[in-house]
Amino acid sequence: MIYSIIGYYSLISGLCLGLILIYFSVKNFKNSKLLDSKILSFTFLQFFFVVISFLCLILSFVLSDFSNETVFNNSHTTKPLFYKIAGTWGNHEGSLLLWLFVLTLFILIFLVRSKNQPIKYKILTLVFQQIIIIGFFAFIILTSNPFNYIYPTPIEGLGLNPILQDPALVIHPPILYLGYVGSSIIFSSALAATTLKMINKSWAAHIKKWVLISWVFLTIGILLGSIWAYYELGWGGFWFWDPVENVSLMPWLALTTLLHCILVLEKRLILTSWVIILSITTFTLSMCGTFLVRSGILNSVHTFANDPERGLFILVFLFSLIFLSLIIFFFFHKTNKNNSESLFWLSKETSIIINNWFMMYFLSVVLIGTVYPIFLDVISSQKISVGPPFYHKLIIPFLIPFLLMMAIGPSLKWIKSNLENKVYLFSLLIISILLSFLIVENFDKNILINTILISSALYLFFITLRDFFIKKNKNISQNIAHFGFSLLILSILFNNLFSTEIITNLKVGETFVSNDTKIVFENINQKQEKNYKAILGNFSVENPDGTTDKMLPELRIYNQPNIVTSEADIKTTLLSDKFIVINLVQNQEYFNVRYQVKPFMLWIWLSVLLVSFGGLVSFFKRNKHEK
């Protein structure tokens, strides 16, 4: 009770501080020298209030204070403490508070870390950031207050959706939000720099750190979500082209493009307009992600919350932000004529620009696939869905030139370059093609496209691998990231090609025999846990190579809320995953059994980690340079 009051008033104070900050910044913008320390302390105070508010919500969850509506809706006394705390951001209200927390944290870090930047630039960035922050404060207080009362106080809460009770999903939202919100800093700073006409090499070097760190968090955030979907949703896949996944992929694509453009800007002072547009796009897409997921517009397999009023608020807010940024862009931005001409076709920047085009193409495909069903629903009330074939068909063919460009691009020089080591590059290409043909040959479907795909991925793999050994003091972070990417594409391709699946309905004691695999459903055990009852299926699977695996997939029947979930049993080895999941058909003796062998699953996760590790290396390298 008391925590709700404290939390609520902290939010209000934070909002007031935001308004005060904007007022003072605008008023004293001319003689801004006096303002520096004041701004920092005000921002710190605002951050402090948000932290208080966030802690209050966590405490309400820990103490199971059901007079708080959010706690009532999303918690339960029998839930383990870990998930009580995690429940704080497992719901709409709490996750917005988390957004706000990261927003204020980042602007604070920004102010502390950019001491050497011009004061006007800092103040302007702060103003833009405060506009976003105030928007979120207003959104939370007006439409989704996490501290609403219920009277009379209920004795028991409704509980958290069991599929959200999972360690990966506990850290997934915070990490993803760090990435999303990091793009808000890039957005504010790009607008500030445009207004002050200081988009230059030193700005690029300064903002690059923020781009890198947001990118790393976003990458890991998406990875965690994907891992969770893999073992929790029980479909054995890691990416479903579901709208909720797509909205996190879109900012990632934009951010990746931005990351490469910033490098070009830093070295060559070209593409300035492009960088600004990308900064705006990335943040807009992050906001769109929040909007689409939270408004319930998306018809998704993991829809969690929906409320049209909230959607409308974010939509209006989003459009005013876009409008504001476009005005700033068109009024203040003048391209530098002298530099924009000297593009030679065979150079590092050209290859980056070409891959930028591809990225933008991928982005538009994902965007259209995600938004088109909504659009069609609104204009003609026809319900459609766009599935994986759409994305595969449009994206996969263009991966081939994209991968080749990624392989050749980094070895080119800035400004003007010749292809060095032609023999080497060419012979590696031949080796890749031959090797991939040998791999694919044994399979009768789509030899051509698979050979070309695998060979281009292999090509990137070999070239990056060779770069590790040959070129000392080269760009190691880029090398790691590109190597990781080639590994990712290879693992995904092999995973798709060589996965096998058996789906069958079995009674206890029955055996399923296919050509080379034997699945025996031996018996079932029951187990009573604190907040769920478990049914463990006891399977033994005889593999083609003669070995036998004991597998124990689980069905959990949660008591509050009353939901059944399947827990897959996964045997992970270096080369492949064995995945089994069961499901009980209501009032029937049959269990629905799904058994999959998925090669290189582990390598998909590892390679994404490698990619983000590349970003991290680059981040820390930068820091050293500056000191």
Added chain:
Amino acid sequence: MYGRKVKLRFLFVIIILITLILTVFLVLKSLEENVVYFQSPSEITTLTELDKKKIRIGGMVKKDSISINANEINFIITDFKNEINVIYTGAIPNLFEEEKGVVAEGYLKDRKFFSATKILAKHDENYMPPEVKAALGEK
């Protein structure tokens, strides 16, 4: 006639235009091919001709309609006005139960018979697919 720069720029614009047109064409074409339409059992009875394409059907699983054997699952989707028999081979989601909302993806055999290739999961016990809600709301 024209300088080298003008020519280059002209070429550049042309390339961009061609890529744009190509992109739009590709996207539209594969949208047309790969979009899956959603229909309710009542809408299917009013169809004049059967579509060969993949569709989605949504509604409630009729009470006492699920029957299962080693290979397949049979059940009936109803929107309380009309119903359709569904035959399905594959994995089922957790919340597939009688008298709960369901969305099945697959091919129509005739107006009363649907062969499903996928059954979609909805991860909330109170959740009803918006299409189902709309379909049921019409009655």
